Amino acid sequence: MIVASSCSSLQLRQNVVKPCRASLRPLVVRAAVRKDKPAVEPVTGPNELAKRVIGAALGTTTALSLILSPAIAASELVRLPASTDPAVFAAQRTLVEAWTIVGHSFVDPAFNGHDWEVELREHMMKAYNSGDGSAALGEIAAMLEELGDPYTRRIPPEEYAAFRVSSDGELQGVGMLIANEPVNGHLLVLAPIKGGPADRAGILPGDEVTSINGVSTEGWNGEKAARLLRGKGGTEVHVRLARRSAGIPGVPARPDPPPAEPVEYRDVSLRRERVQLSPLFFTTLPAPQLPPGTGGLMPISTDGRVRSSSGPVGYIRLTSFSSNAAAEMRDAIQELEAAGASAYILDLRNNPGGLVRSSIDIARLWLDGSPVVFNVSGREGDELQQQVVDTPGAALTHRPLAVLVNGGSASASEILSGALHDNARAVVLGDEHTYGKGRIQSVFELQDGSALFVTVARYQTPAGTEIDRIGIKPDRACSMGGAPTNTFVAGLPMVPGSSELLVESLMEDSCVMAARDVLQQQVAVVANAATVASQIPGPARGAAAAAAAAARVQAASGMRRAPALTDL
Structure with missing residues (x-):
């Protein structure tokens, strides 16, 4: 998914809260739907609207009245009954809060053809008549469904906490990745995160988690266990482990099913702390050994083979666009450059997807200058505005780049792949179009701890390609044979040459191999042009150098035709 900003307030020009007569106990709301351009944008800060709504509710057991905008101060009051049930009344307050935020921020000012004030009346009445807090909260989802936008939604507090973990790239826990073993359903440790509490305690991949805080994990899924392992920093959690073999074979993220009888049980107390999750891992792949002349693009050699001295191919897999993704991408590129990478996948x-800011910052690492990353249109359907890299500079590397995508590549993934493609920096390979999510959401933290995702804009690629419901078409097709994408787990740091098993698995992935072959040809284009340029004396050398530079651009853009060397 794409998140433009994490907003916790909707600050309005005027908010007045006052109680109504106690005998009526209504919930009175001044309509907040603005037909004109919003005067105030959502910003990060204390949730003033929520504080005033809740504050009024706590200050009187009867009713509250809201005047939410001077632009509609003359509009008719909407008088609705407020439930005497505390849970239902709390849900009604949250519904009003969500309704107001959508009224000010949703990208479609026509609200999908619905009268937004009427929607408030209908769903507030249904919430009141439900007599049940859970059912009343369900009216928020029902109201948002009227917008016809699956990305505008409310998520409960526990899901919002998980979202914060994925977007912040860190959590308060014990640093242990767990999942159910596919044969018997037991909870296994996929891997301890390097340097975390579990790693320091000697927990290994394949250890079985049999109990947490004295409660058996029989029948639990990984998410239930993870919720208990997470918690306030500095607190302890007690875990019992069964180590069923001295050495666990197989890829760390997919240990082989253990023997029936355990070798030993261990009881471990782990102190929760802030654990950094890595959104990417990287390694190097050996350069292919191909005969010269393939496509006319192989570099000149004396033994009839392409020399591996061109360097290995750097492989980087990004699993999410979290707040620390750009910094880790920078580190990965720098380490791969030091390892002699000649090209990148x-x-x-x-x-x-994830944070829009992260996709822009990552594009900056691969692109020179201040290029356009995407075009965006907002609430009123204004003309497209160009989003450019706001800290221009030189790219970390100019070596050929291939981007792998599939139908699960969405949102910020589509922003980044579209930016690299349309700026002639990368060739895109995949087995199908990307997901097709061309909408940007802002996140509003609500007073009850839940969060409201609201679509606030739509975007296109720099070349004007529509993304929403269409996706990005790869330049070249490749099959998903080998399917290594499920064998690795985000959070495991990988460094060049650190995992032979990782490389072996990638070498069985036909898309990775197709990308590697394309990149090798692009490296050869540059090598051939540079070789010819170096051999041309005198005045023609300048033109040859220009052709070599053009070859580098051609290689970066994924073009297949070799430079016309006869024109040098």
């Missing part, structure tokens, strides 16, 4: 398959 950026794997965005099954990456659902």
Whole structure:
């Protein structure tokens, strides 16, 4: 998914809260739907609207009245009954809060053809008549469904906490990745996060989690266990582990099913702390050994083979666009450059997106200057505005780049792949179009701890390609044979040459191999042009150098035709 900003307030020009007569106990709301351009944008800060709504509710057990905008001060009061049930009344307050935020921020000012004030009346009455807090909260979802936008939604507090973990790139926990073993359903440790509490305690991949705080994990799924393992920093959680073999074979993220009888049980107390999750991992792949002349693009050699001295191919897989993704991408590129990478594969398959800011910052690492990353249109359908890299500079590397995508590449993944493609920096490979999510959401933290995601804008690629419901079409097709994308877990730091098993698995992935072959040809284009340029004496050398530079641009853009060397 794409998140433009994490907003916790909707600050309005005027908010007046006052109680109504106690005998009526109504919930009185001045309509907040603005037909004109919003005067105030959502910003990060204390949730003033929520504080005033809740404050009024706590200050009187009867009713509250809201005047939410001077622009509609003359409009008719909407008088609705407020439930005497505390849970229902709390849901009604949250519904009003969500309704107001959508009224000010939703990208479609026509609200999908619905009268937004009428929607408030209808769903507030249904919430009142429900007599049940859970059912009353359900009216918020029902109201938002009228907008016809699946991305505008409310998520409960526990889901919002999980979202904060994924977007912040850190959590308060024990640093242990767990999942159910596919054969018997037991909870296994996929891997301890390096340097975390579990790692320091000697917990290994394949250890079985049999109980947490004295409660058996039989029948639990990984998410239920993870909720208990997470908690306030500095507190302890007690875990019992069964180590069923001295050495666990197989890829760390997918240990083989253990023997029936355990070797030993261990009781471990782990102190929760802030754990940094890595949104990417990287390694190097050996350069292919191909005969010269393939496509006319192989570099000149004396032994009839392409020399591996061109360097390995750097492989980077990005699993999410969290707040620390750009910094880790920078570190990965720098380490791969030091390892002698001659080209790069950026794997965005099954990456659902994340923070828009992160996609812009990552594009900056691969692109020179201040290029356009995407075009955006907002609430009123204004002309497209160009979003550019706001800290221009030189790219970290100019080596050829291939981007891998699939139908699970969405949102910020589509922003980044579209930016790299349309700026002639990368060739895109995949087995199908990307997901097609061309909408940007802001996140509003509500007073009850839940969060409201609201679509506030739509975007296109720099070249004007529509993304929403269409997706990005790869330049070249590749099959998803090998399917290594499910064998690795985000949070495991990988460094060049650190995992032979990782490389072996990638070498069985046909899309990775197709990208590697394309990149090798692009490296050869540059090598051939540079070789010819160096051999041309005198005045023609300048033209040859220009042709070599053009070859580098051609290689970066994924063009297949070799430079016309006869024109040099």
